[in-house]
Amino acid sequence: MNGTAPPSVSILDAPDFNLPLTLTSGQVFHWSEVAGYWEGLVGDKYCAVRQDGQHLVFRGSLSAAEVANYFALDHAMDEISASFPDDAFSQAALRACTGLRVIRQPEWECLATFITSAMKQVAHIRQMSLAIRSRFGMPVSQSAINAYPSPARLALTDEAALRECSLGFRAKNLLGAARSIDDGTIDLLALRSMKTADARTALCSLPGVGVKVANCVLLFAYERLDAVPVDVWINRIMRAMRGGRPATAAQLQRYSERHLGPYAGYVQQYLFHHARVSKTLPQR
C-alpha cells in the first residue's frame, strides 16, 4: 500500500512440506539460501522464504496464493504417498524424501534450463542458468539475480554469446528452441490444454529436446504428474528394480510408466533425489 512502509512478512500454512529438500532436489536450479531465507524468482517476481515448522514465512512480490501455487501446497500428499509402489526402492525413497513437492515452474525457464541440462551435473546446470540470467535477463527489484531471459531476448543473441555461458554444444539447441518459440512455431501456452502425449510430441520437435527433457518439462511445468524423465540415475534404479538384468532404454521407460502408479513422476523424483544423495546404488 504505502511505498515507504517497511517490507512486510506473511505466513502460510504448509503441512507435509520440506522447503530446502524441494529446492535442492534437482527440479529447479536458481534458488540460494541467504541469511536463513531461500531467495529466488518466480518468473519476474522476487520471493524470500523460510520454513518455520508447518508454516512458510515469506516476503517479496508474490501473494500467498502465488507462493502456495508455486510450491504446489495443494497437492494431496496423503493420496500421492499412498500411491507409491510397494517395493523396497520406492518405499525407502518415500521415507527419505518426506515433504518433497514437485513444484509448478514457469514453462519457458523450465524448458530452457533442461535443454542445457544434457550430460551435466546439477551443480553445473545451476551455474549455466545463473550465467544466462546474469548476461541476458532483466533485473528484478530486491533480487540478486535477474529474471530468466524470454525466448524473444535469447532469439536476438547468437551461439557464440551463449557458449560464453559454458553451454558448449547445448548453445545451438537453446538458441534454436528460443527462436522456434519466439516465431510461433511452438506455442508453450497451447500445450497446457493438450493431451500429454501430444504435448510431448510438440516439445520433442524442438532442438535439444528428446523424451527425457520433454518429460522433465511436462512434470515440472505442466503438472503432468505421471510423466517420468528417465535419466542415468533412474536408468540404474529401474535396472535394479528389474533384478539387474540388462535392458534397453525403451524397456526401462516402459517399465517406469507401468510400475510406478498414477503419480509416477512423483515416485521418480523421490527415487532420483534419494539415490543421488545417498549414493547407495551401483555406479554402473
Add this chain to the structure above:
DNA sequence: CGCCAGGGTCTCG
C-alpha cells in the same frame, strides 16, 4: 588424472 554427469541426434546394421 580419468571418469562421469537429470541427453540428443545422426548413422549404420
Add this chain to the structure above:
DNA sequence: CGAGACCATGGC
C-alpha cells in the same frame, strides 16, 4: 528398432 559416435565442460 538398437547400438555407437559425436557433441563441450566442469566436478570429483
